[in-house]
Amino acid sequence: MTSSTPSTTQAEFSARPLRLRLLFWITIWLAPVAAISVFQGIDRIQRDIADVRERLFEGARANAAQEQTIFASGEQALRALAVQPQVRGPGPDCSKSLTAAARGLVYFTNFYRIDRSGRILCAAAPPLPEENNIVSQSWWIMALRQNGFFVAPRSYSPVYETTLLRGVLPLHSTTGMFDGAIVLVFDVSWMRRLLQNRPLPPNTVLALFDPAGRIIAANDPGRAAMIFAGHATTDGVAQLRSANVSGISWSYVLAPLSGRGIFAGYARRNRDLFAATYVHVATNLLLPIIMLALAYAAIWFATGRLIIHWLVYLRRIALAYTRGHYSVRPVALAAAPAEFRDLGETISVMADAVEDRDKRLRTALEQKSLLIRETHHRVKNNLQIVMSLLSLQGGRLRDPAARHALRQAQFRVNALALVHRILYENDDLGAIDLKKLIEEISRQVHEAAGREARALHLEFNLVQRSVPSDQAVPLTLFLVEALTNAFHHAFPGAAEGTVRVSLMPMPDGMLRLAIEDDGIGLAPPGDGEGIGARLIEAFAHQVGGNAGVHRCDPSGTVVELLFPDREVERASVTPENPFREPDDGGTGSDATGDPGVAATRLQNSSPPH
Numbered sequence: 001m002t003s004s005t006p007s008t009t010q011a012e013f014s015a016r017p018l019r020l021r022l023l024f025w026i027t028i029w030l031a032p033v034a035a036i037s038v039f040q041g042i043d044r045i046q047r048d049i050a051d052v053r054e055r056l057f058e059g060a061r062a063n064a065a066q067e068q069t070i071f072a073s074g075e076q077a078l079r080a081l082a083v084q085p086q087v088r089g090p091g092p093d094c095s096k097s098l099t100a101a102a103r104g105l106v107y108f109t110n111f112y113r114i115d116r117s118g119r120i121l122c123a124a125a126p127p128l129p130e131e132n133n134i135v136s137q138s139w140w141i142m143a144l145r146q147n148g149f150f151v152a153p154r155s156y157s158p159v160y161e162t163t164l165l166r167g168v169l170p171l172h173s174t175t176g177m178f179d180g181a182i183v184l185v186f187d188v189s190w191m192r193r194l195l196q197n198r199p200l201p202p203n204t205v206l207a208l209f210d211p212a213g214r215i216i217a218a219n220d221p222g223r224a225a226m227i228f229a230g231h232a233t234t235d236g237v238a239q240l241r242s243a244n245v246s247g248i249s250w251s252y253v254l255a256p257l258s259g260r261g262i263f264a265g266y267a268r269r270n271r272d273l274f275a276a277t278y279v280h281v282a283t284n285l286l287l288p289i290i291m292l293a294l295a296y297a298a299i300w301f302a303t304g305r306l307i308i309h310w311l312v313y314l315r316r317i318a319l320a321y322t323r324g325h326y327s328v329r330p331v332a333l334a335a336a337p338a339e340f341r342d343l344g345e346t347i348s349v350m351a352d353a354v355e356d357r358d359k360r361l362r363t364a365l366e367q368k369s370l371l372i373r374e375t376h377h378r379v380k381n382n383l384q385i386v387m388s389l390l391s392l393q394g395g396r397l398r399d400p401a402a403r404h405a406l407r408q409a410q411f412r413v414n415a416l417a418l419v420h421r422i423l424y425e426n427d428d429l430g431a432i433d434l435k436k437l438i439e440e441i442s443r444q445v446h447e448a449a450g451r452e453a454r455a456l457h458l459e460f461n462l463v464q465r466s467v468p469s470d471q472a473v474p475l476t477l478f479l480v481e482a483l484t485n486a487f488h489h490a491f492p493g494a495a496e497g498t499v500r501v502s503l504m505p506m507p508d509g510m511l512r513l514a515i516e517d518d519g520i521g522l523a524p525p526g527d528g529e530g531i532g533a534r535l536i537e538a539f540a541h542q543v544g545g546n547a548g549v550h551r552c553d554p555s556g557t558v559v560e561l562l563f564p565d566r567e568v569e570r571a572s573v574t575p576e577n578p579f580r581e582p583d584d585g586g587t588g589s590d591a592t593g594d595p596g597v598a599a600t601r602l603q604n605s606s607p608p609h
């Protein structure tokens with residue numbers, strides 16, 4: 001079972017149409033090219049994503065360069081002040097030094113010096129009221145823990161209704177003890193104006209974030225709040241991130257700036273960033289699909305125009321030849337490929353050869369049919385001569401038993417003559433209408449029976465069947481023998497009665513030929529009746545069947561013959577058993593319909609019990 005599976009699969013594949021098989025092989029051969037193109041597309045997408053990340057990172061650093069400079073300059077100013085004795089001390093001129101440092105710096109609003117207890121010692125400008133309690137603010141705790149410059153998270157001043165952003169430089173003594181800090185207050189409004197007036201590419205968002213991830217300033221605050229919401233944190237690595245705002249996809253990076261804790265967010269629309277990537281994807285991913293689709297379309301169209309069209313045309317030519325139209329020629333193949341023109345010429349030559357052979361076979365068949373008809377005609381004439389001789393001989397006999405035996409022989413010879421006459425007159429020698437044959441033979445036997453059978457009536461119940469001539473002869477002789485016995489023995493003294501002849505199919509694929517009368521019943525056995533019984537049995541064997549005689553209820557006799565139905569046997573021949581032959585009933589090669597076989601069988605058989 002397992003070994004037959006591959007061959008079955010191969011047979012199923014071979015049975016597929018030509019187009020589907022070509023499409024299958026094209027797919028197999030182009031699949032590696034398509035796979036390579038897909039891998040290239042995936043690699044190109046990854047490289048484009050890396051390029052976009054680098055471009056966004058560089059864009060963030062470049063467009064936030066001015067803000068980075070502001071924070072760097074603030075850190076340098078604080079470090080310069082930290083080394084001045086008046087500020088570090090602090091001395092009596094601390095405030096003057098801080099005021100001088102703030103002069104001309106538009107991005108800074110104030111400098112002040114804080115001691116280790118959180119008290120403001122001096123300032124360039126009056127500090128804000130909320131700065132009187134510095135130790136309670138979160139950035140002061142950060143100053144106690146850090147050593148270098150940092151920017152504290154933004155805070156809001158309710159007095160001045162403004163956002164404060166502080167740069168803090170913690171101070172330490174020579175022994176490493178915390179010694180307060182110098183604080184720089186940035187002007188956030190300047191940063192906002194700088195970002196909003198900065199020329200950026202269309203659909204670009206630039207924002208600055210404090211260490212807590214809150215927006216300090218942005219060129220488009222509304223979009224910035226939606227794009228960077230929940231993502232405004234960084235670990236120092238420029239990672240490519242994405243966001244969706246009102247159905248529009250954005251990509252952005254968060255880049256750290258100088259000034260500890262400050263970073264810039266830079267975002268652009270995906271359609272602007274990945275326009276080239278979309279082209280690459282379409283080229284590398286869709287191109288194989290388009291290539292396969294075009295190949296499929298080309299194969300479908302080309303096979304239809306160059307192959308299937310001409311195959312259909314040649315098939316019509318072949319069907320015309322099967323119907324005997326050999327004069328048809330494939331003249332339309334002039335526009336076909338050379339291979340089909342050669343095939344058309346070969347088919348034309350084959351048609352000529354088949355037509356010539358068909359003519360010769362038809363002529364030979366006609367001659368054979370004519371000879372067979374002539375043979376049947378001559379046999380019929382010879383049998384009629386024999387019957388006439390028997391009739392002349394019978395007229396000279398004085399013994400009634402001898403005349404009766406000779407008359408029985410006349411009936412049998414007459415039956416043979418009738419069979420040969422019907423075969424001579426039948427158009428189809430290979431198939432004889434059994435229903436018509438039975439009706440005609442029965443009427444002729446009835447007429448030949450003479451005056452003693454005039455009061456008898458014939459009834460028929462016959463199905464339509466066709467039998468070959470080798471089966472028709474023994475069936476006819478069987479029918480003649482059975483009817484003769486019925487006419488001569490069932491109704492003595494010219495009594496009235498009915499003889500029924502029936503031919504009906506049986507459930508087991510057999511046919512039943514029965515001759516039934518309503519006469520006196522079974523006659524006592526005698527010489528003539530013994531010969532008739534043995535003839536009936538011999539004819540039954542010739543058709544591969546079985547004969548029987550039994551009494552009817554309440555009176556009469558039935559002579560029946562069960563024999564194979566040839567039409568049922570032909571219908572039972574299947575593709576799995578195409579050489580099945582009908583059962584000959586165990587008779588071997590002698591079931592030929594030849595009456596001489598019956599005589600031989602009669603000669604070699606023993607009398608019935």
